[in-house]
Amino acid sequence: MKSKSFFGIFVAMAVVPLVLAYLVLKMGWYTPAATNKGEFLQQEIVLPIKTETPMWSIVYQPQASGCDAFCEEQLYGLNQTYLALGKLQKRVNAWVLTNEMPLQDYPATKAYSANNQDLDSDHIYVIDPMGKVILKYPGSQTREITIRTSKDILSDLKKLLNYARIG
Secondary structure, X not given: OOHHHHHHHHHHHHHHHHHHHHXXXXXOOOOOOOOXXXXXXXXXXXXXXXXXXXXXXXXXOOOOOOOOHHHHHHHHHHHHHHHHOHHHHHHEEEEEOOOOXXXXXXXXXXXOOOOOOOOOOOEEEEEOOOOEEEEEEXXXXXXXXXXXXXXXXXXXXXXHHHXXXXX
């Protein structure tokens, strides 16, 4: 084999994969893998929930006007998600950001008197032990979608707790 043909083959073997990789990225044929099921917040929201020890939190902030069917469904999902954590419950709190609502139908949830204008009343949020809101999940009025959302929260929370050093 001549040295010129060897050099040409060598350059082609180096350049062709680079060109193909560039085309795949530019043409949008590749979607990056994401294992989280919730949506990461773009802005930083801090909700300092004071507890004895730093803990992860699942939070729902209902509308100030009362609790309608949508709110009841979110409270149900929050309660069931917390109960499904099993032995991990000791590392997580389930909060409803209001003191105006009786929560006797949802024994796993606790009321916390805090209100943040940046939190929507149609989402459930996951908060890290330092008080930063990191993930949000859309609410729903149908039980099937609420159950699916609860499973998504549970999946993400288990991953976070597996890798967390605090809380």
